[in-house]
Amino acid sequence: MSGNSPSPRRGRPRTFDPHEVMQQVQDAFWKGGFEGTSIGDLAGATGLNRPSLYGAFGDKHALYIQALQQYRDATQAAGRKILEDAPTLRTALEDLFRAAIRLYTDDEEARGCFVSSTAPPEAMRDTTVRRELAVTNDGLDEMFEARIARAQAEGEACTGLPPDEAARIASAVLHSLSVRARAGASRRALHALAQSAVDLLAQAPETGRSEGR
Amino acid sequence: MSGNSPSPRRGRPRTFDPHEVMQQVQDAFWKGGFEGTSIGDLAGATGLNRPSLYGAFGDKHALYIQALQQYRDATQAAGRKILEDAPTLRTALEDLFRAAIRLYTDDEEARGCFVSSTAPPEAMRDTTVRRELAVTNDGLDEMFEARIARAQAEGEACTGLPPDEAARIASAVLHSLSVRARAGASRRALHALAQSAVDLLAQAPETGRSEGR
DNA sequence: GCATTTTCGTACCCATCGTTACAATATTGG
DNA sequence: CCAATATTGTAACGATGGGTACGAAAATGC
Numbered sequence: 001m002s003g004n005s006p007s008p009r010r011g012r013p014r015t016f017d018p019h020e021v022m023q024q025v026q027d028a029f030w031k032g033g034f035e036g037t038s039i040g041d042l043a044g045a046t047g048l049n050r051p052s053l054y055g056a057f058g059d060k061h062a063l064y065i066q067a068l069q070q071y072r073d074a075t076q077a078a079g080r081k082i083l084e085d086a087p088t089l090r091t092a093l094e095d096l097f098r099a100a101i102r103l104y105t106d107d108e109e110a111r112g113c114f115v116s117s118t119a120p121p122e123a124m125r126d127t128t129v130r131r132e133l134a135v136t137n138d139g140l141d142e143m144f145e146a147r148i149a150r151a152q153a154e155g156e157a158c159t160g161l162p163p164d165e166a167a168r169i170a171s172a173v174l175h176s177l178s179v180r181a182r183a184g185a186s187r188r189a190l191h192a193l194a195q196s197a198v199d200l201l202a203q204a205p206e207t208g209r210s211e212g213r
Numbered sequence: 214m215s216g217n218s219p220s221p222r223r224g225r226p227r228t229f230d231p232h233e234v235m236q237q238v239q240d241a242f243w244k245g246g247f248e249g250t251s252i253g254d255l256a257g258a259t260g261l262n263r264p265s266l267y268g269a270f271g272d273k274h275a276l277y278i279q280a281l282q283q284y285r286d287a288t289q290a291a292g293r294k295i296l297e298d299a300p301t302l303r304t305a306l307e308d309l310f311r312a313a314i315r316l317y318t319d320d321e322e323a324r325g326c327f328v329s330s331t332a333p334p335e336a337m338r339d340t341t342v343r344r345e346l347a348v349t350n351d352g353l354d355e356m357f358e359a360r361i362a363r364a365q366a367e368g369e370a371c372t373g374l375p376p377d378e379a380a381r382i383a384s385a386v387l388h389s390l391s392v393r394a395r396a397g398a399s400r401r402a403l404h405a406l407a408q409s410a411v412d413l414l415a416q417a418p419e420t421g422r423s424e425g426r
Numbered sequence: 427g428c429a430t431t432t433t434c435g436t437a438c439c440c441a442t443c444g445t446t447a448c449a450a451t452a453t454t455g456g
Numbered sequence: 457c458c459a460a461t462a463t464t465g466t467a468a469c470g471a472t473g474g475g476t477a478c479g480a481a482a483a484t485g486c
Binding site: 011012013014015049050051052055056 | 461464465
């Protein structure tokens with residue numbers, strides 16, 4: 001509102017890109033969880049030192065909350081796009097689960113979803129984290145519900161469940177994919193679960209199952 | 214094998230019941246997670262002091278692993294019994310999800326499942342925890358699969374999925390109930406998700422849905 | 427009763443934690 | 457070139473972490 005100033009800020013300029021640093025902070029928390037990651041770890045992961053982190057983002061808790069929000073915004077925007085771009089509900093779900101599995105097993109093994117792998121332990125004592133977790137879950141539910149409602153409106157036959165209920169089942173599959181990925185499950189096993197869920201949620205009108213695998 | 218000695222052990226006797234203490238340890242870890250719970254917290258929760266905990270159970274990591282195992286053994290044995298005691302697959306799933314929701318929202322708010330709420334953050338760096346998490350997930354899958362296979366053998370019509378795939382969906386619902394409970398979801402919302410899953414997995418032969426709610 | 431064995435409770439050790447003070451440095455505005 | 461402003465890097469602070477040494481206490485075996 002106050003006109004995002006293109007004028008260079010006064011004082012010594014930053015030597016880092018806050019968004020990129022936040023991504024590295026997210027990765028560090030992703031690996032070790034909130035309590036298991038020290039400010040020193042974050043400094044090492046980002047390349048800058050403790051006081052700079054405090055100056056730019058606040059304390060450790062604020063750092064974590066911002067990482068949660070950035071992750072949610074990025075993944076759910078990407079998820080919505082994947083769902084919308086697919087021509088049918090079946091392919092939409094297949095594409096989204098495939099992308100989720102890639103994210104959950106990327107790079108190093110056993111990553112899972114950042115939010116549902118690291119937020120739950122804090123959520124019981126920390127009401128802010130709990131709220132972020134709830135917002136993330138609600139976002140997932142709404143993301144799926146919108147696409148399922150569209151499928152119904154377009155006359156696609158799917159499950160007998162109303163869109164909001166089917167959407168929650170789809171979110172549940174994501175939750176499970178995350179836990180299982182974090183437990184070290186193979187991509188093969190994760191894809192099998194996803195495919196079962198697709199078969200249950202998006203039964204093709206005539207053929208029971210789509211073509212092979 | 215070596216005859217569980219009824220003879221009283223030598224030396225000063227313990228002033229606590231190890232099983233009961235382990236239950237209190239579990240509760241403490243449940244609230245705060247592994248990294249978020251200190252030995253001091255455990256001492257406070259159990260009423261005994263640090264050295265006694267070390268003497269009886271080992272270090273903090275061993276304490277946590279034993280808590281995971283005790284929780285898994287207890288909950289999965291109870292779960293199997295609930296599933297077996299129910300006359301139909303539908304009531305079996307309803308009873309089990311109801312018990313899970315009670316466990317996940319008992320006492321204080323937002324507890325969730327002990328294992329899937331606290332193990333994931335550690336599972337990436339700690340291969341022992343990761344293995345425990347995998348064993349727990351496998352146990353859930355097998356628990357459901359046995360009951361679903363029985364239903365099929367008894368001629369119950371259920372989902373079109375093979376028993377192992379349907380079982381994994383059921384486990385996924387438990388994973389999701391846990392995350393959502395930890396996020397502060399109401400019992401009402403959790404029961405709605407459970408009911409949707411039951412409707413999907415155990416479609417009654419004639420009636421689409423069972424009687425009210 | 428006395429040696430032996432095990433637990434209990436206090437006190438302590440060192441490492442690491444999150445956070446901050448402060449001086450040096452680099453930029454803008456005039 | 458100088459005041460003002462913001463970031464950087466070093467160094468330190470107090471608190472708390474996991475883990476343990478050691479003497480007192482309470483039981484058994486003889």
